Amino acid sequence: MAYVPGTVLIAALVAGCSAGTEGGASAGDSKPGTLTTSAAPPGKYLTLPEACRAIPLATLNDLLPGAAQLPEAQQDKVYEGTPARTFDTDRRVGCRWTSDSPDASRSIAIDFERVVSYDPAVSDDDRAREVYAKKEDAADLPASSLPSEDAGKESASPEGSPAGTAKDGAKSDGATAGKTDATPDTGTGPTGSATGDTDDAANGGTAGSDAENLQPRVLDTLGDSAFLDDLLTRAGSTAQHRTVSVVFRTSNVIVTIEYTAQPAVSTEVPDSKELQEKAQALGEKLVDRLSE
Structure with missing residues (x-):
């Protein structure tokens, strides 16, 4: 009978220590004034389209008017396009098509860049906005x-x-x-x-x-943000070529289009309006292509 009180006392001490340990763990997990932050949401696009198949054949014929007059074997080579070199097709892909004719030479190049943020506090879309903004600033509109x-x-x-x-x-x-x-x-x-x-x-x-x-100007009807640049330069001593660039962002993907024309006659200036209209129309098709 003399040992009962001691047993009860030991049991009480053990219970007290156990309760104290649980209370300490609870207090450590919920520190006052500490907020639990969740990771920023991922971007809308997790993959990219196959660049050399992103432009329909009918559109390529319109962009490269000399291609239809080429022999069939050469047509196939033009329409196949040349893929851009890339180390990660989930992050960046591109393609270029070129057509030479007696009257002029034209080329169209597209580039898809899927932006991913490695900062859990910054979303893919926000990071893509930053990347796009740098491109727009560099254009010096x-x-x-x-x-x-x-x-x-x-x-x-x-x-x-x-x-x-x-x-x-x-x-x-x-x-x-x-x-x-x-x-x-x-x-x-x-x-x-x-x-x-x-x-x-x-x-x-x-x-x-x-x-x-x-x-050159900002475009307000293409994707989430877009701009157009138009540059006329000389190739060599006489020939002139014009390159119209359209760059747009939709969610976390940035698309760059470069449409170039160089007439065979040195005194002829490539038509800016035609190139701009066709480049913008292609941009609209690529927005739809990304949404498929």
Whole structure:
């Protein structure tokens, strides 16, 4: 009987220690003021289409008008396209098609980039926005083409509008000079392409306000974000070629289109309006292609 109280006391101590241990673990798992964060959601697209099959044959015929007149064996080679070299087809794929004819040479290239964020706090879409924004900044578009909401943010800065900075101010002046002076296009950048549109007017192209609509610019009807660049350059001493680039983002995929035309006649200037319209139409088809 003398040992009963001691037994009860030991049992009580063991129970107390057990209770204290459980309470300590509970308190450690739920630290006051600590929030549990969940990983950012993945992007909409987990795979990419096969680039060299992304453009329908009828569209290729329209983009490469000289291909239909080639011998059948050469047609097959043109339509097959040349895939871009890539180390991870789940992240990036591309393809290029080229057609040469007695009248002109044309090529179309597409690039699909699936952006993945390795930061659990940043979604794939947010990371893709950052990548796209860098591409748009690198294009150095005219200040007049920027979205009004961005212009409003920039006007609040001490410099005022983008033309207030030395870089953008020089570009804006260059674009204006291109419209009014009709100086030869040197192909040095987007401002050179704007001047090229004036050259088009002198060669029977579009002039006036329509020419302004053909300047490099932001596109508000393609994907989530998009812009168009138009560059006229010289190949060698005389030949001129024009490259229209359309870049757009849809969710976590960024697509780049490059459409190039080089006439056989050195004095002929590639039609900016035609190339831009066809490049934008292809962009719309690729948006649909991604959504399939």
